[in-house]
Amino acid sequence: MVTETRLLEVENLHVFYEVYEGVLKVLNGTNLYVRRGEKVGLIGEAGCGKTTMLKGIARILPMPPAQIGDGRICFKGKDILDDEKEGVRMVRKGVSMIFQDPTASLNPTLTVRTLMSDVLKSEDPHMPKAKRNASMIEALERVAMPSAQRVLDSYSIQLSGGMRQRVCIAMALLKDVDLLLADEPTTSLDVTIEEQILDLLNDLVARSQKSMILVSHALGSVRKMTDRVYVMYAGDIAESGPTKDVFERPLHPYTRGLFEATPKLTGAGVSDGIAGEIPSYLEPPEGCRFSPRCPKGMQVCLEKKPPIFALNNRREVACYLYASNVGSIS
Amino acid sequence: MLPVCVERRKHLMRDTNKKILEVRDLKKQFKTRYGILTAVAGVTFQINEGEIYGIVGESGSGKTTVGSMITGMYKSDGGEILYKGQDINKPAVQRSRESKRAIQLVFQDPGGSLNPRQTIRQILSLPLLLHGRAKKGPALEDKIVQTIKKVGLPASYLDKYPQAIGGGEKQLVCIARALAPEPSFIVLDEPTSALDVSIQAKITNKLLELQKEFKLSYLFITHNLCLVRNLVHRTAIMYLGQLCEMASTEDFFTEPLHPYTKMLLSSIPVISEAEEKYKPITVRSIGEIPNPINRPTGCGFNTRCPFARDICKDREPEMIEVKDGHFVSCHLADT
Numbered sequence: 001m002v003t004e005t006r007l008l009e010v011e012n013l014h015v016f017y018e019v020y021e022g023v024l025k026v027l028n029g030t031n032l033y034v035r036r037g038e039k040v041g042l043i044g045e046a047g048c049g050k051t052t053m054l055k056g057i058a059r060i061l062p063m064p065p066a067q068i069g070d071g072r073i074c075f076k077g078k079d080i081l082d083d084e085k086e087g088v089r090m091v092r093k094g095v096s097m098i099f100q101d102p103t104a105s106l107n108p109t110l111t112v113r114t115l116m117s118d119v120l121k122s123e124d125p126h127m128p129k130a131k132r133n134a135s136m137i138e139a140l141e142r143v144a145m146p147s148a149q150r151v152l153d154s155y156s157i158q159l160s161g162g163m164r165q166r167v168c169i170a171m172a173l174l175k176d177v178d179l180l181l182a183d184e185p186t187t188s189l190d191v192t193i194e195e196q197i198l199d200l201l202n203d204l205v206a207r208s209q210k211s212m213i214l215v216s217h218a219l220g221s222v223r224k225m226t227d228r229v230y231v232m233y234a235g236d237i238a239e240s241g242p243t244k245d246v247f248e249r250p251l252h253p254y255t256r257g258l259f260e261a262t263p264k265l266t267g268a269g270v271s272d273g274i275a276g277e278i279p280s281y282l283e284p285p286e287g288c289r290f291s292p293r294c295p296k297g298m299q300v301c302l303e304k305k306p307p308i309f310a311l312n313n314r315r316e317v318a319c320y321l322y323a324s325n326v327g328s329i330s
Numbered sequence: 331m332l333p334v335c336v337e338r339r340k341h342l343m344r345d346t347n348k349k350i351l352e353v354r355d356l357k358k359q360f361k362t363r364y365g366i367l368t369a370v371a372g373v374t375f376q377i378n379e380g381e382i383y384g385i386v387g388e389s390g391s392g393k394t395t396v397g398s399m400i401t402g403m404y405k406s407d408g409g410e411i412l413y414k415g416q417d418i419n420k421p422a423v424q425r426s427r428e429s430k431r432a433i434q435l436v437f438q439d440p441g442g443s444l445n446p447r448q449t450i451r452q453i454l455s456l457p458l459l460l461h462g463r464a465k466k467g468p469a470l471e472d473k474i475v476q477t478i479k480k481v482g483l484p485a486s487y488l489d490k491y492p493q494a495i496g497g498g499e500k501q502l503v504c505i506a507r508a509l510a511p512e513p514s515f516i517v518l519d520e521p522t523s524a525l526d527v528s529i530q531a532k533i534t535n536k537l538l539e540l541q542k543e544f545k546l547s548y549l550f551i552t553h554n555l556c557l558v559r560n561l562v563h564r565t566a567i568m569y570l571g572q573l574c575e576m577a578s579t580e581d582f583f584t585e586p587l588h589p590y591t592k593m594l595l596s597s598i599p600v601i602s603e604a605e606e607k608y609k610p611i612t613v614r615s616i617g618e619i620p621n622p623i624n625r626p627t628g629c630g631f632n633t634r635c636p637f638a639r640d641i642c643k644d645r646e647p648e649m650i651e652v653k654d655g656h657f658v659s660c661h662l663a664d665t
Contacts, residue, residue: 045526161389162618190388191553192615195597217526220599247601261531263556265583265600265608270560273531277496 002227007076007178007211008034008057014069015052015061017281024281026052028235028289029071031308034179034211039202041226041243042215045258047278049235050215054181057213059091076178092122096172100184102164106156112167113152119174139170143200162193166200173204180205180212186221194218198225219262223247228314231255234278234289237308241315251317254290288319296321349414350515350547351377351400356409356419358395365623369395371571371630372409374649377515382541382548384562384579386555386594390619392571393551397517400549401435413515431461434508438520440500444492450503451488454478454510461511473510481506481536498529502536509540517549522557534561555598559583564655567591570622570630573649577656587658589613589635629661637662 015027026049034040044050055061057073059080072079075094080087099105106115116136120127133152140148143166156164165185172180182201186194198221205212216222222229223243230240231252238252250256260271276293285291291301298320306318311325358370370392377383387393398404400411402422411419418429437443444453454474458464464473475485481502492500501521508516518537522530538561541548550562558565559579566576567590575588586592592613600606617634620626626633632642641661649659 045528160618190619191555192388192593192597193618194599195615198599218599219527219601223601224599248603258527259601261528262601263531263534263554263560264602265556265559265598265605266602267559267583270531270534272535274528277498277529 002038003036005036006033006074007036007038008032009072009074010053010057011072011074013053013056013071013073015049015056016067016069017065018067019065022282025284026235026281027056027071028284028305030232030235030237032230032237032240034213036178036211037209038228039205039212039214039226041222041229042213042232043217043219043222043229043258044215044232045217045278048232050232051183052235053232054097054183054213054215057091058095058097058181059088060097093175094178095181096175096177096179097181097183098165098168098172098185101188102161102168103156103188105168106164108155108157111153111155112159115156115167116152116171116174119171123175135174139174140167142173142204143167143170144196145170161189162197165189165193165197169197169201169204173208178211180210182212182214184216184218185214187216187218194221201225219247219259231258234284235281236289236305237316237318238290239315239317239319242313245313245315251311251315251322252290252319253294253296253321257295348379349376349412350379350381351549352410352412352415353396353400354410354412356396356399356411357407358392358399358404359407362623367623368571368625369622370399370406371625373568373571373573375566375573375576377547377549379514379547380541380545381564382550382562384550384552384558384565385568386552386558386565387568388553388619390570390622391568392622393568394519396568397435397519397549397551401433401517402430403435427461431511432514433517434511434513434515435517436501436504436508436519436521439524440497440504441492441524443504444500446492449489449491450478450495453492453503454488454507457507457510463511477506477510478503480509480540496529497525498532501525501533505533505536505540509544512544513546515547515549517551519551520553521550523552523554530557537561555594556600567594570619570625572630573657573659574631575656575658575660576649581653581656583608585653585656586611587652587656587663588631588660589637589662590631593634629659 010032013030017024229243231238257274261273288301291297309322356373360367385393399406464470565582567574592611596612628643632638647659647661
C-alpha cells in the first residue's frame with residue numbers, strides 16, 4: 001500500500017568530488033522522493049550518479065573526496081544533513097542497503113553468523129544469544145535459504161553468488177528498517193538467479209510494507225519491480241513518473257534513445273543507440289547535460305539547465321521540449 | 331505439447347550449407363584442488379559460412395571455454411575442431427598460419443584486452459605484421475588507416491592510448507584488431523556485456539554491418555537472450571558443459587523445447603508489454619547451476635528441472651533432431 005506521506009525527500013542535492021584533476025560536479029541539484037510503502041526505481045547508465053545518490057542518502061559517501069554542497073535530504077520529515085550526528089544515527093536506524101557485488105560486500109574472513117550477529121548487536125548489544133540465533137535463522141529462512149543452519153556457519157566464499165546475495169538481503173532486513181536501498185542487487189547474477197532474487201525482494205518488501213529504491217541499469221528488472229521510476233543522466237534526473245507510464249510513453253529524448261537501443265525479444269533489430277558518450281564531470285555541459293548528444297537539442301538547451309516541468313499523472317520531465325505542456329501530456 | 335513425430339537421424343551429420351567450422355564431441359577438464367572440473371563435456375555443433383551462431387549460457391556453463399578451445403588458447407581433452415575440413419584441434423602454436431589468421435577473437439572487457447602502454451597504431455600494427463598483411467613502411471600505415479576506418483573510427487585516434495577513449499570506442503578498436511588480418515571467422519566472447527545499453531547498440535549494429543560487408547562468420551558467446559534474438563541466425567543453449575538445445579533463432583523463440591530454455595526465456599526481464607507475449611511459457615526458476623566438479627548423474631539439468639523423471643537421473647539424454655534443424659537433448663522430447 002502506497003500512502004501519500006513522503007518517507008524520503010531529496011531536494012536540490014549537490015554532490016561533488018574533489019580529485020587531483022579538479023572538481024567532479026556529479027549531482028547537480030537532484031530531486032527525488034519516496035513515499036511510504038512505495039517501490040521507486042532509479043535507471044541510468046554507468047557513471048550517471050545513481051550510486052552517489054544512494055550513498056548520499058545512506059550517508060556512506062567517502063568524504064573526502066566527496067562533498068555535499070547545497071540541498072536537503074529529509075528522512076521522516078527531518079533534514080539528515082542538518083545535524084551530522086543525529087542525521088547519521090537516524091539513517092543507520094531506518095535505512096539499510098544491498099550492494100551490487102555480494103562477494104565484495106561480505107567479509108570473507110568472518111562467518112555469516114558473525115556478520116549477521118554484528119548487525120543485531122548494533123541494535124541491541126544485550127540481546128540473549130538464543131534469541132539472536134533464532135532471529136538470524138528466521139531471517140535466512142525468510143529469504144528462502146536452503147539449510148539456514150549450515151549457511152550460518154559458512155564463510156561467504158563457500159556460498160554461491162545467489163546465496164551470497166540472499167545473505168546480504170537477509171542482513172539488510174534483520175533490522176526493522178523503513179527504507180531499503182538496493183544498488184543493482186542482481187547485476188552480477190545470472191538471469192535465472194536474478195529472477196529468483198527479484199521475486200524474493202518484491203515479496204519481502206510488499207509483505208513488510210517497506211519502501212525501496214531499486215537502482216539498476218537493467219531496465220527490465222526495474223519495470224518489473226517498481227511503482228515509480230526516475231531516469232537519471234549525468235547526475236540529473238531526466239524524467240520521472242509511474243513505471244508503467246514511463247515505459248509505455250518515454251518523454252525525454254534520452255529515455256527514448258535508451259529504450260530504442262535496448263535489444264528486445266520482439267526482434268526487429270536495435271536502433272543505433274545514442275551518439276557520443278556521457279560527458280566528463282570535470283566540465284559538464286553548461287545547460288542541459290544531455291544537450292551535446294540530444295537529437296532534438298535547441299539553442300536554449302545549451303545555455304540554461306532545464307527546470308523540471310510537471311505534467312499530469314505525476315509525470316515530470318526536465319526537457320524544454322515539454323515547456324508548453326505543463327499539466328498535460330500530448 | 332511436444333511434437334510426437336521425432337525424427338531420429340544420425341545426429342548432426344547433415345550437409346546442407348558449406349561449413350566453416352565443425353566441432354565434434356569437444357571436451358575440456360581442468361584439474362583443481364577440489365577435483366576434476368568438467369568445463370565442457372562433449373559439445374557438437376557446426377557453423378555455416380556467413381552465419382552468426384550464438385552460444386547462450388549462464389556463468390559457469392563452459393561457453394567461454396568452448397570459444398577458447400576454438401581459438402587455440404586452451405588445448406582440448408578430446409573431440410575434433412575442423413576449420414573448413416582441416417583439423418585444428420591443437421594449441422595455437424601448432425596450428426597452420428592460415429587457420430590462425432582466419433580465426434580471430436574479441437574479448438569481453440575491452441579495457442582489459444588493450445595494452446595501456448601501446449598506442450592504437452601499435453595495437454593495430456602487430457596483427458598486420460604478424461600475418462604478413464603489410465611490410466613496415468608506408469604500406470603498413472595505409473593498412474592501419476584502412477583497418478581503423480572499417481570500424482568507423484577516425485584516423486586521428488591512432489595516436490591515442492586506450493585510456494583516452496571511451497569504453498565503446500575501445501571495443502571498436504578490439505574489433506578492428508580482430509579484423510586486421512582479414513579473418514573469415516570471429517569468436518565474439520560477450521563483446522557488449524561490459525558496455526552501456528546506448529553504446530552496446532552501436533557495437534551490435536557495427537558487428538552486423540561488418541559481417542555482411544566482409545561475409546564473416548561469427549561465434550557469438552553471450553548470456554543476453556534479447557541480443558541473441560536480434561543478432562543471431564542459429565542458437566545453441568549451453569548448460570553445465572553440454573548443449574541442451576540447438577535451433578534457428580526463430581524456432582528457438584517460438585517453440586522452445588528444453589525445460590532449461592523455457593526457464594531462461596521466462597525469466598528475462600523485458601521492457602514492454604509487446605515483449606511479454608514472446609514469453610508464453612512460464613517455468614519458474616528454481617535452484618542454481620550445480621558445481622561442475624560434482625556433476626549430477628544423468629541429465630545435467632535434472633536438479634532444477636520441474637519435469638524431471640527417474641530416467642533423467644539415470645541416463646544422459648541424447649541430442650535428437652525433433653524438427654528440421656531443431657535439436658534438443660531431453661528425455662521428455664524423446665517419447
